Amino acid sequence: MTRPEAGPAALASSGRTASGRLNPLTGLVLAGSGAVACLAWASWGTWAAVLAAALVVAAKARILRRVVAAASVVVVPFAVWALVIHGLFFPEGRTVLVVVGPARVTSEGLAYAGAIILRTASLVVVMLAFSLWVRVPTLRAALVRRGVPAQLGYVLASALGLAAAVGERLRRIREAQEARGLVVRKGPGGRILAARLQVVPLVLQLVDEAGERAAALEARGNALPGRRSSYVDEPDSQLQRVLRWTLACVCAVVVASVVVPAVAGVLAGAAR
Amino acid sequence: MSHSLTVEAPRRSPLRTTLTALGAVAVVATYAFLIVSQPADVANGPTAASALVALTGFGIAMVLLFAGILPTLPTTTLALIPVALVLNIVLGQFVGSTLVPIYLDSIGTVLVGFLAGSAAGAATGLLSTLVWSFFNPTVLPFAAGAAAIGALAGLAARFGVVRRFYLVPIAGVVTGFVAAAISAPIAVIVFGGTATGATGAVIALFRAAGQNLVQSVTTGAFTSDLPDKLVTFSVAAALAYALPRRSTQRFEFVRRHRVLAGPKQAAAGRPDGEAAPAA
Numbered sequence: 001m002t003r004p005e006a007g008p009a010a011l012a013s014s015g016r017t018a019s020g021r022l023n024p025l026t027g028l029v030l031a032g033s034g035a036v037a038c039l040a041w042a043s044w045g046t047w048a049a050v051l052a053a054a055l056v057v058a059a060k061a062r063i064l065r066r067v068v069a070a071a072s073v074v075v076v077p078f079a080v081w082a083l084v085i086h087g088l089f090f091p092e093g094r095t096v097l098v099v100v101g102p103a104r105v106t107s108e109g110l111a112y113a114g115a116i117i118l119r120t121a122s123l124v125v126v127m128l129a130f131s132l133w134v135r136v137p138t139l140r141a142a143l144v145r146r147g148v149p150a151q152l153g154y155v156l157a158s159a160l161g162l163a164a165a166v167g168e169r170l171r172r173i174r175e176a177q178e179a180r181g182l183v184v185r186k187g188p189g190g191r192i193l194a195a196r197l198q199v200v201p202l203v204l205q206l207v208d209e210a211g212e213r214a215a216a217l218e219a220r221g222n223a224l225p226g227r228r229s230s231y232v233d234e235p236d237s238q239l240q241r242v243l244r245w246t247l248a249c250v251c252a253v254v255v256a257s258v259v260v261p262a263v264a265g266v267l268a269g270a271a272r
Numbered sequence: 273m274s275h276s277l278t279v280e281a282p283r284r285s286p287l288r289t290t291l292t293a294l295g296a297v298a299v300v301a302t303y304a305f306l307i308v309s310q311p312a313d314v315a316n317g318p319t320a321a322s323a324l325v326a327l328t329g330f331g332i333a334m335v336l337l338f339a340g341i342l343p344t345l346p347t348t349t350l351a352l353i354p355v356a357l358v359l360n361i362v363l364g365q366f367v368g369s370t371l372v373p374i375y376l377d378s379i380g381t382v383l384v385g386f387l388a389g390s391a392a393g394a395a396t397g398l399l400s401t402l403v404w405s406f407f408n409p410t411v412l413p414f415a416a417g418a419a420a421i422g423a424l425a426g427l428a429a430r431f432g433v434v435r436r437f438y439l440v441p442i443a444g445v446v447t448g449f450v451a452a453a454i455s456a457p458i459a460v461i462v463f464g465g466t467a468t469g470a471t472g473a474v475i476a477l478f479r480a481a482g483q484n485l486v487q488s489v490t491t492g493a494f495t496s497d498l499p500d501k502l503v504t505f506s507v508a509a510a511l512a513y514a515l516p517r518r519s520t521q522r523f524e525f526v527r528r529h530r531v532l533a534g535p536k537q538a539a540a541g542r543p544d545g546e547a548a549p550a551a
């Protein structure tokens with residue numbers, strides 16, 4: 001229902017950030033723990049604490065500015081629409097603050113919008129801090145070493161690389177079409193025609209390349225089962241391994257403590 | 273593409289089929305939970321249980337579907353998936369920034385479904401959401417809907433809908449109905465019924481008219497998803513026909529089920545991965 005406007009260019013440069021000595025899976029577990037905390041303990045204090053912690057970690061990793069910029073692209077439109085939908089129109093609200101035409105601002109609506117905005121902002125900042133910090137090749141190597149299908153790593157790395165380059169390709173196609181006389185006319189018809197003249201060559205080019213890449217991958221034994229060797233160095237330590245497992249177990253217990261009673265309650269209600 | 277020096281890729285096995293089926297069951301069970309439990313507490317602010325159950329259930333489903341489907345995909349399909357993800361993201365970003373109540377963020381997923389079948393379409397939907405969440409984590413809870421779109425596109429192609437172009441918009445509307453039905457409760461539970469752009473305006477309109485949150489979000493989802501999938505399916509089918517035959521006939525699914533209209537291929541029914549001669 002919500003659609004992104006953040007671009008992949010920011011992520012493409014994440015490979016250049018210093019990931020330090022932290023294992024990408026440790027970062028993933030830390031981000032996952034933050035997300036679980038936001039969802040399991042529904043309170044303003046938890047959301048604010050997780051948001052603050054994520055911003056502090058991003059500042060330590062020297063990616064604060066990029067995290068804030070990327071998160072703003074997602075959170076600001078979300079916050080505006082949350083305030084419009086729930087702040088102005090909240091029929092369940094009882095404490096009316098202002099009435100302007102059909103709009104009825106209530107304190108309950110504002111509180112609801114605020115809670116949703118803060119929780120979403122916390123989740124978005126935690127996850128963006130991870131995705132902008134992590135080096136995708138290291139993450140891919142770490143996942144494949146632990147038995148995740150190599151296909152997942154290939155698709156992840158290939159898509160992120162392609163997403164960063166496709167903007168430049170679209171620009172080249174547009175310039176070529178303009179050289180052939182493309183003029184974007186006003187109105188939806190003109191825009192659709194211009195979009196078709198750019199998108200169709202892009203799709204044809206990408207699909208054709210995918211066919212060639214498939215032949216190259218096949219020739220290199222991509223479809224074969226078995227373990228893959230990786231030359232990518234993966235920083236790790238005993239302390240990090242202990243931290244990862246501890247956090248993962250704690251998260252599993254927390255999730256189970258919330259999910260199991262909820263599901264049991266629904267099942268009991270259905271049985272009655 | 274296979275030759276005598278390589279070993280065949282792992283194919284479907286009872287274990288992988290079971291994992292895929294369990295993934296589908298997890299999606300259905302999670303969805304059923306959300307439908308049964310949602311009306312009680314949505315307007316009282318974000319709660320712990322519903323959102324966590326939704327994300328846990330769909331997360332387990334995603335892992336099971338990945339484990340069941342990914343290792344069985346032929347390399348031809350695997351190489352196409354990143355292209356589909358990029359198309360989803362590029363077109364979705366473009367349309368998402370306008371005030372048109374459609375997304376066009378699943379054209380790549382539908383195209384893969386048409387060319388490579390339901391399993392590949394579902395995997396593309398899941399992977400697309402996963403990769404996209406690196407830029408925008410708010411799309412992650414909608415992974416189940418994206419998988420359903422890809423799976424239904426593959427199913428439509430399997431039954432000859434793309435061969436009869438006039439049926440494509442109908443298949444799009446049916447898929448839009450399913451996608452809206454899946455995404456509406458997630459939007460309510462995880463994002464409190466907040467949507468941006470034109471869908472948000474539709475929700476605000478119905479809230480102003482006094483409808484409750486679930487009704488408004490569901491109406492907004494249907495208003496957006498039905499026309500969106502109609503356009504998406506039509507555009508994806510047009511793109512599939514615009515591709516050169518040597519590209520489309522690389523896919524065993526296209527050859528075996530004669531997905532695209534045109535003369536019958538002599539290579540129909542060949543073993544997977546073996547390319548048909550270029551037209």
